[in-house]
Amino acid sequence: MPKPVRWYILAVDALSYWVGRLALYLIFVMMGTLLFAAFSRVTFNLSFVWLVETMQFTLVAYFLLGGAYSMQLGSHVRMDLFYERWSERTKAVVDAVTICFLIFYLVFLLYGGIASTEYAIKYGETSRTAWSPPMAPIKVIMCFGIGLMLLQATARFLKNIAAALGVRAT
Template structure:
């Protein structure tokens, strides 16, 4: 495999790792947010509308920023009726073909997400809740997560092609 492609794979893996490790710690922020919301309701009889919605935004960030990290670790769900019996090269060939569908899906998702984020920035879109926070920040985070997942998918595709050809991409 050419050196520029190896460097691309390493750079994308590093980006996915760092962003994924950041996203992992969002779970503690979400837990604290929900704990504060529950305690304030029980102890002080006070309800903060914005806490639950901000936690939902954090959950979106958690899933989308952690998606590439999950793919990098290979911890996504896979249906393996036949897969485990195949050779490494056959697995890599099938994965390289099927990941093309994922890449197409992510390109379309990024296109739609980008236009939605652009709209939110241009017109100052707000949520339709009582709190009505601006939607642009979470839509931008969504686009970043989708873009990193797209980069990780292309890196995974290159690794699979290298494995299918009998080379090592690492």
Template sequence: MPKFVRQYVRFVDAVNYRVGRFSMYLLFVLMGILLWSSVTNVFRHNAIWTLEMAQFTMVAYYMLGGPYSLQLDSNVRMDLLYHRWSDKTRAWVDAFSIFALMFYLGVLLYGGVESTVYSLEYAERSPTAWRPYIAPIKIVMVIGTLLMLMQATSIFFKDVARVRGEEL
């Protein structure tokens, strides 16, 4: 494989590793928010921000952790025939099927960017009592989608290398 492909794969894997490890800690933030919500409910002081903040934290958790999950190959796979195939056949099938994921992520990224631009232009806010701005979580979603698309491209390069008998 060309040097720039190897560098791309190394760079994307390193970035998604670090972002994924960071996003693991967002689960603790989510637990803290939900604990605070429970404690304040006991004292009849409802914090109006906790439900929505928990939702935003959960979105950040799975959008930023998704590429790391894909990198570790811990995603769910329909395995009727896959386990019976050789490594080379699996790499061929993965190299072709990753295009469906890349197309989906491309459409999702396009829509996410359009929606984020709209949110920034019009200072879109949530229609709840707390009324937080929506743009920050949309930016996180776009970043997560971009990282997922980059990781899918990295996996494609790894599969092509495996078909050629190389390892990246």
């Protein structure tokens, strides 16, 4: 593989790894938020409307920022009817073809996410709840996560092409 392709794969893998490792800790933010909500409700009979929505926003960030890391680790769900019986080269060819569909989907998802983020920033969009937080921050995180997933999908595509050709990608 050419050096720029190897550099791209290594850079995207490193970025996905570090963002994913940081996103792992968001589970503790979600747990703390829900624990505080339950504790305040049971102990002081106080209900905070912003706690559940904060947890939901954190869950979105956790899910989207961890997607590229999950793909890097090969943790995504795969239909394993025939896959395990195939040679490594056949797996790489099939993965390269199917990942094209994922890349196509992610491009349109990112396009819609950017348009939605621009709208949220331009018009000061807020959530339609009693708390009514601004939507722009979570939409920016959403676009970053989708963009990172797109980068990781293209890196995975390049790795699959290299494997199909019998070349080492990195």
